Amino acid sequence: MQGGDLTVGTSGELVSFDPAKISGFGTLVHPLLAVYDTLLRLNADGTVRPNMAASMKPSTDFTMWTMQLNAGIRFSDGSVLDAAAVKANIDRHLDKSVKSQSASLLAGVTEMTIEDPTTITFHLSSPDVAFDSLFTLQPGLIAAPSTLVAGYDLDSKPIGAGPFVLQSWQRDSEMKLSRNTDYWQSGLPYLDTLTFRPVPDTLTRVSSLKSGDIQLSSFIDQTSIDSATDDKDLAVDAEYGNGGDVLFLNSRSGPLSDLRVRTALAQGLDLDAMNQVLFGGKMNVANGPFTTDSPYYVADNGYPTFDVSAAKAAIDAYQSETGQKVSLELAVNNVPDRIQLAQLLQSMWQAIDVEITITPLDPAEVSARFSSANFQIAVRNIPTFTEPEPLLSRWFYGSSPLNFSGLVSPQLDAAFDSGRTSSDSADRVSAYQEVSRQLATTLPVLWYAHGVRGYAHSVKLTLGPDNLQNVLWYEEIGFTS
Amino acid sequence: MTVSTTIGTRRAARPGRSVMTALRRRGGHLLAVLLLVSLGSFLMLDLLPGDPSYAILGDTATPEQVAALHHELNLDRALPVRYGMWLEDLVRGDLGHSYRTGQSTFDAVTERIPTTLELIIVSQLLALVLAVPAAIYAAYRRGRVFDRLAAGAAFGLISAPPFVLAVAFIFLFAVKFRLLPATGWTPLSDSLTGNARSVVLPAFALALSGPLPTYFRLLRSDMIDTLQQDYISMAKAKGLSDRYILARHALRPSSVSLVTLTGVQIGRMLGGTVVIETLFALPGLGRLITTSLAARDLIVLQGAVLFIAVACVLINTAVDLVYPILDPRVHHVGR
Numbered sequence: 001m002q003g004g005d006l007t008v009g010t011s012g013e014l015v016s017f018d019p020a021k022i023s024g025f026g027t028l029v030h031p032l033l034a035v036y037d038t039l040l041r042l043n044a045d046g047t048v049r050p051n052m053a054a055s056m057k058p059s060t061d062f063t064m065w066t067m068q069l070n071a072g073i074r075f076s077d078g079s080v081l082d083a084a085a086v087k088a089n090i091d092r093h094l095d096k097s098v099k100s101q102s103a104s105l106l107a108g109v110t111e112m113t114i115e116d117p118t119t120i121t122f123h124l125s126s127p128d129v130a131f132d133s134l135f136t137l138q139p140g141l142i143a144a145p146s147t148l149v150a151g152y153d154l155d156s157k158p159i160g161a162g163p164f165v166l167q168s169w170q171r172d173s174e175m176k177l178s179r180n181t182d183y184w185q186s187g188l189p190y191l192d193t194l195t196f197r198p199v200p201d202t203l204t205r206v207s208s209l210k211s212g213d214i215q216l217s218s219f220i221d222q223t224s225i226d227s228a229t230d231d232k233d234l235a236v237d238a239e240y241g242n243g244g245d246v247l248f249l250n251s252r253s254g255p256l257s258d259l260r261v262r263t264a265l266a267q268g269l270d271l272d273a274m275n276q277v278l279f280g281g282k283m284n285v286a287n288g289p290f291t292t293d294s295p296y297y298v299a300d301n302g303y304p305t306f307d308v309s310a311a312k313a314a315i316d317a318y319q320s321e322t323g324q325k326v327s328l329e330l331a332v333n334n335v336p337d338r339i340q341l342a343q344l345l346q347s348m349w350q351a352i353d354v355e356i357t358i359t360p361l362d363p364a365e366v367s368a369r370f371s372s373a374n375f376q377i378a379v380r381n382i383p384t385f386t387e388p389e390p391l392l393s394r395w396f397y398g399s400s401p402l403n404f405s406g407l408v409s410p411q412l413d414a415a416f417d418s419g420r421t422s423s424d425s426a427d428r429v430s431a432y433q434e435v436s437r438q439l440a441t442t443l444p445v446l447w448y449a450h451g452v453r454g455y456a457h458s459v460k461l462t463l464g465p466d467n468l469q470n471v472l473w474y475e476e477i478g479f480t481s
Numbered sequence: 482m483t484v485s486t487t488i489g490t491r492r493a494a495r496p497g498r499s500v501m502t503a504l505r506r507r508g509g510h511l512l513a514v515l516l517l518v519s520l521g522s523f524l525m526l527d528l529l530p531g532d533p534s535y536a537i538l539g540d541t542a543t544p545e546q547v548a549a550l551h552h553e554l555n556l557d558r559a560l561p562v563r564y565g566m567w568l569e570d571l572v573r574g575d576l577g578h579s580y581r582t583g584q585s586t587f588d589a590v591t592e593r594i595p596t597t598l599e600l601i602i603v604s605q606l607l608a609l610v611l612a613v614p615a616a617i618y619a620a621y622r623r624g625r626v627f628d629r630l631a632a633g634a635a636f637g638l639i640s641a642p643p644f645v646l647a648v649a650f651i652f653l654f655a656v657k658f659r660l661l662p663a664t665g666w667t668p669l670s671d672s673l674t675g676n677a678r679s680v681v682l683p684a685f686a687l688a689l690s691g692p693l694p695t696y697f698r699l700l701r702s703d704m705i706d707t708l709q710q711d712y713i714s715m716a717k718a719k720g721l722s723d724r725y726i727l728a729r730h731a732l733r734p735s736s737v738s739l740v741t742l743t744g745v746q747i748g749r750m751l752g753g754t755v756v757i758e759t760l761f762a763l764p765g766l767g768r769l770i771t772t773s774l775a776a777r778d779l780i781v782l783q784g785a786v787l788f789i790a791v792a793c794v795l796i797n798t799a800v801d802l803v804y805p806i807l808d809p810r811v812h813h814v815g816r
Contacts, residue, residue: 173764364531
C-alpha cells in the first residue's frame, strides 16, 4: 500500500554519499541506492535489465558500448539526468586526484562520446562482454553534476534522481529520507519516509527488530537469521550466495609456494566436523566460488577432499625434501567466531604435521597486511556476487591488485578472459566452469563455506519482486497494512 | 584525581578568594594535563597497527596510492613533526578533519557531546538518588535484613559488566514487555517524552554497572563511622530525632568521600559510554571513539580524547570547589 514510515537497521554508519568513496553494495551503502538509483540493474540470473538507462548495447566486438538514457529523468534539484551528467560522473571516477574506489572497475574506459543528450558511447581498451554490469554497481550511481564541483559537500548533501531525498542526517543516530515526489517511475516509491539507523551490535539489532524499533535489517550470520526466524512477527528471506569465507594462501614464497603443501592443507580440512562445530550443521559447503544452483558450478571440479593420510604423506614428502618442518602463521580478524575457526584449523592441521601459529588481527590491520602480502594464511570473505566479472576475477586474476595469494596462473587468467570477452552464453558458462576447475586445482584459496545473507523484516512489510541478496530497491518496498 | 586540601590547621579562606585561587591553579593543571594527554595519545595511536589509507582508498589501493595518500595526510612525516603540526593547528582552533568522512573533528565531537552528557548526568542522578537513601538506611540499620540484601545486591552489581546489564535490559524491557525502545535516540529538542524513553535503559545500565553500587558501599561505610562519633551520641542525648541526626549531622561529613568519588566516576563513566552507546546505538562520544578507532581515523580519535581529558580536569576542578561548601574545615591551599 502507499505510505508508511520504514526504519532500517544497519550494521554501521554510512561513510559518505559520494559514489566515489564507497565500495560494494552491502547494506551500509543502501542509502545511496535510495537517493541515486542506478542506471542499470542486475537480475538474479546475472543478466542486466534497464532502469534509468533504457538500454545499453555493445558493438559487435564488445569494445564499444552505447547507453541510451530514459528521457525526462530529473535530479531532485530539477536538473536533467542526461548523457553529460553520466559522463561527468564517470570522468570523476577516473580522475586520479579523486581516489575513487571504482576507478579500477572503469580502468578499461579509454574515451566517452556524447552522441546526443540521452546517448553516450563508452570506448574500451579491450573487449568486455560484461561491461554493462558495471552500471548496476557504484558507477551506475549518478550524482547531479552541480554536486561534483570542488568545494561542494557531496559527503553529506547528495542530490540524485532516486526514489528518496535526504532530509536530515545525524551521524551514528539516524538518517531520514523522504519520498522524491518527482521520481521518474510513476506511482513509486510506496513509502513516505525511510530512516536508516546504525545498530552495530548484531544481538541488539535482532532485539530491535523483535521490539519493533526497526522493521528491516540484513544479517550475514546464521545465528541471527535463526533467531529472527523463530519470531512469528518477522519474515526472513535468506539464502546462500556465490563467494563466502575462504582461507587465502600466500603462494609467493615458503611452503605455500608448493602446490603439494596447499593441496595437503585442503585435504586436511574436515568440512563435516567444521560444519558441526562452527555452523551447527547449517554450513553450505563450498568446493569453489559458485553455489550448486549457479550455472557455473561444477560438482567434480577437482577440489581436494578430506584425506588425512594423503595430506600427511604430502607434508612428509615436502619436509624430507626440504629438511624444513611446515610451520605457518594463520591471520584472522580478532573476533570470537574467527578465533574459534582458527583454533579448529590449528587442531586439524596439527594432525597432518603442520604447525600453525594464530595471529589475531585488528580489522584495520587486515587490509594493510593483505596488500603488503605480509601473511601466510588469512581468513577473508569474498562478498556475495552474481556476475563473476569483475567481482570474482578481481580476487584471482594474475595482475589484479586484489590477487592477495600472489598466484599467477595463465590458464586461470585465460578462463577469466574468455568469460569476460565471450558473447555466447554457453561459452561463458564453459569459461567460468573452467575458472572453477582452475581455482580448485591451483588452490590460491581454500574454500569451505558459502556466505549467507538474509533480510529479516516485519511481516507487515513486502520487499518487492526484484531484490537481490545484497541489494534492496527501496522504491518497491511497502507495507501491506 | 588529586585533592589538595588541608583540614582545620589553617584559618578558613574566604570562599571567593578560595575559588579564584583554585581556578588559577587548575588552569595551569589543565594545560599541563592536556599536553601530556595529547602527547600520550599521539604516541599510543601511532603504535596501533593498521593504516587509515585503506579506510579512504578501499581494498583496491595500490602501494603507490597508499604512499601518495600518506604524503597528502602527512602520515609519512616523523611523529614529533606531526605532533607539532597538530598542536599548531590546535592553537589556531583547528582540530582537523576526519580522514574518512571529511567532517570537521570539532563538529564530529561537539554534535555528539549532548547525548553523552545527558547519558552521564541522568546516570549520575539515578545512581545518587538510589544509592544515598539506601546507604543511609543500611548504615542506620546496620546488620539487619535490608543492609544485608542491599550489600549483596551492590556486590552483585559491581561485579556485572555494563554489557551484561544492557543486554538483559534490552531483552526484558524492549523485547519481552515492549515498554521501552531497544535502540535509537530522540534528542531533547525533538521530544521530551521520546528523549526520556530513549535515555532510561542506557542510563540505568550505566548507573547500575558501577556508580550506584560504588556510591552505596562508600557512603554506607562512611556513615557507619560517622554514626559512631561522640557528637552523634551527643545529638541523640539531646533528644534529636534519628531522621534529623542522619540528615543534618551524619550525612554531610560522610559525603566528602562520595563527592570525590563522584568526580572520579564521571571519568570512568565516559569509558563506560563506549560500550553502552554501541549497544543501544546512541550517537555519543563513546560511539565516535569506537568507530574512529576501528577505521584508524586518528584525527577524530585525537580530538575526542582531548575533549575527554578537558572534561575530566574541569569536573575534578568543580569537585574541589565543592569541598569547602560541604565542610568549612576544608579549604584550598592557595599556592
